[in-house]
Amino acid sequence: VSPPDLARLSLNQATTQRWTLREAVDGCVRAGIPWIGPWRDKVAEVGGAAASAKLIRDAGLRVSSLCRGGFFPAATESARRERIDENRRALDEAAELGTEVLVLVCGPAPDRDIDAARRMVEDGIAALIPYAAERGVRLAIEPLHPVFAGDRSVIVTLAQANALMERLDSPHVGVAVDVYHVWWDPEVYAQIARASGRILGFHISDWLAPPPDVLLGRGMMGDGVIQLQRLRAAVEAAGYTGPIEVEIFNQKIWDTPGDQVLATIRERYPEC
Amino acid sequence: VSPPDLARLSLNQATTQRWTLREAVDGCVRAGIPWIGPWRDKVAEVGGAAASAKLIRDAGLRVSSLCRGGFFPAATESARRERIDENRRALDEAAELGTEVLVLVCGPAPDRDIDAARRMVEDGIAALIPYAAERGVRLAIEPLHPVFAGDRSVIVTLAQANALMERLDSPHVGVAVDVYHVWWDPEVYAQIARASGRILGFHISDWLAPPPDVLLGRGMMGDGVIQLQRLRAAVEAAGYTGPIEVEIFNQKIWDTPGDQVLATIRERYPEC
Numbered sequence: 001v002s003p004p005d006l007a008r009l010s011l012n013q014a015t016t017q018r019w020t021l022r023e024a025v026d027g028c029v030r031a032g033i034p035w036i037g038p039w040r041d042k043v044a045e046v047g048g049a050a051a052s053a054k055l056i057r058d059a060g061l062r063v064s065s066l067c068r069g070g071f072f073p074a075a076t077e078s079a080r081r082e083r084i085d086e087n088r089r090a091l092d093e094a095a096e097l098g099t100e101v102l103v104l105v106c107g108p109a110p111d112r113d114i115d116a117a118r119r120m121v122e123d124g125i126a127a128l129i130p131y132a133a134e135r136g137v138r139l140a141i142e143p144l145h146p147v148f149a150g151d152r153s154v155i156v157t158l159a160q161a162n163a164l165m166e167r168l169d170s171p172h173v174g175v176a177v178d179v180y181h182v183w184w185d186p187e188v189y190a191q192i193a194r195a196s197g198r199i200l201g202f203h204i205s206d207w208l209a210p211p212p213d214v215l216l217g218r219g220m221m222g223d224g225v226i227q228l229q230r231l232r233a234a235v236e237a238a239g240y241t242g243p244i245e246v247e248i249f250n251q252k253i254w255d256t257p258g259d260q261v262l263a264t265i266r267e268r269y270p271e272c
Numbered sequence: 273v274s275p276p277d278l279a280r281l282s283l284n285q286a287t288t289q290r291w292t293l294r295e296a297v298d299g300c301v302r303a304g305i306p307w308i309g310p311w312r313d314k315v316a317e318v319g320g321a322a323a324s325a326k327l328i329r330d331a332g333l334r335v336s337s338l339c340r341g342g343f344f345p346a347a348t349e350s351a352r353r354e355r356i357d358e359n360r361r362a363l364d365e366a367a368e369l370g371t372e373v374l375v376l377v378c379g380p381a382p383d384r385d386i387d388a389a390r391r392m393v394e395d396g397i398a399a400l401i402p403y404a405a406e407r408g409v410r411l412a413i414e415p416l417h418p419v420f421a422g423d424r425s426v427i428v429t430l431a432q433a434n435a436l437m438e439r440l441d442s443p444h445v446g447v448a449v450d451v452y453h454v455w456w457d458p459e460v461y462a463q464i465a466r467a468s469g470r471i472l473g474f475h476i477s478d479w480l481a482p483p484p485d486v487l488l489g490r491g492m493m494g495d496g497v498i499q500l501q502r503l504r505a506a507v508e509a510a511g512y513t514g515p516i517e518v519e520i521f522n523q524k525i526w527d528t529p530g531d532q533v534l535a536t537i538r539e540r541y542p543e544c
């Protein structure tokens with residue numbers, strides 16, 4: 001049994017990129033981390049969702065979310081349909097893994113028309129809702145930091161994710177709050193409050209100043225400038241009591257032995 | 273005399289980082305670019321504002337703006353006073369250079385308290401207004417891309433800059449719109465309209481996808497994903513008819529001979 005203060009802690013598998021799912025599961029068990037957030041490529045690598053689910057369950061861990069669905073915009077109607085089919089497979093995997101949450105990274109525009117891409121995101125999520133309901137999985141719209149607006153997501157603020165969620169108006173759609181993506185936003189606390197009761201995930205890391213790299217420069221909690229305690233308090237005031245995923249894309253951390261990374265996470269997590 | 277279609281074109285000196293002010297002025301003359309936006313360090317390098325003003329005037333160029341003032345937040349009251357004094361010197365230089373516009377990069381938080389830093393920015397600009405009025409120079413609040421929130425500016429959206437401008441409520445305070453910093457924002461067109469009549473500068477470049485670097489990865493117009501014509505039309509609909517500065521921080525462009533860079537700018541500018 002984990003010490004109570006780690007009860008909500010989850011290792012998002014992106015943090016230990018070099019570990020297979022089995023290695024990450026074993027690492028969590030050794031570190032007393034009760035949750036894991038797997039990635040689809042890592043799930044595929046060990047034989048798919050059923051095998052992964054067994055591996056995780058047998059170790060006594062639970063799945064906080066599956067990363068990731070999304071990437072809705074595409075240049076043609078048929079390509080957009082393929083993206084939706086791919087998202088249906090992701091929903092199948094999430095259900096099989098026993099998690100209620102599929103995280104959506106919504107995708108970039110196929111060209112310069114960012115408004116059209118935003119409509120494609122909305123249409124794509126709308127098209128997925130019936131199947132999400134059928135599989136008992138919820139779609140967590142994750143706004144990404146605007147630095148990713150050109151290549152990963154045209155959904156870049158929590159205000160935008162909230163508005164999208166409100167228009168889609170389904171119990172199967174919510175938002176994910178990742179501190180790295182939203183910390184800079186003058187509206188972040190108002191928007192967290194607006195999302196009350198519909199926050200499906202909370203991801204932590206830190207923002208290094210200056211950032212050493214766009215994609216692989218996230219920091220360990222406590223090493224950067226994000227007001228982590230304040231954001232966590234806001235998310236909790238908005239009713240979120242679920243797992244807290246540590247998701248750190250950072251080459252140096254990837255190059256550090258996994259057990260050492262998990263030890264640092266254990267140490268930093270309670271103070272942040 | 274420049275061809276009419278270049279009449280509003282300005283070279284922001286950051287684009288040709290390796291050139292001295294004299295070299296940049298000569299380059300503009302050769303390329304038929306009628307405006308220049310100097311940086312304070314480059315002005316100092318050639319002997320200060322009076323010498324720079326003469327050099328620019330003798331070449332028949334005009335100064336679109338001076339980069340940059342700002343950096344208001346600091347850990348102590350006395351350090352904040354020093355920053356304001358430094359901004360007063362920047363206003364003196366802008367006046368001497370014959371430009372009405374000092375661009376403000378507002379500065380990062382000295383610690384994790386981003387709200388406090390935002391108040392320091394507001395207090396700092398408020399403290400500068402009387403001297404700006406005296407010198408006949410206007411303060412252009414430039415929201416920076418949120419990727420710079422940790423190390424360069426706590427003012428990261430045009431909505432925030434507009435709100436600040438509205439609260440300060442002075443004819444000597446406006447905003448600068450740089451496409452690189454604002455293109456991703458779902459609110460950008462509404463906020464450009466909100467800034468009507470108070471836009472003091474328009475800067476162009478492009479957003480490469482994915483960005484090769486945080487600071488030095490800006491693109492030449494046409495090489496990225498920004499809807500440049502649409503943004504320019506919006507800024508013009510909001511009443512801005514002043515110079516259009518090309519400001520590209522990019523190591524590869526810095527490593528390219530300046531005349532070649534200016535030739536590309538001349539070629540790309542009309543279509544964007």
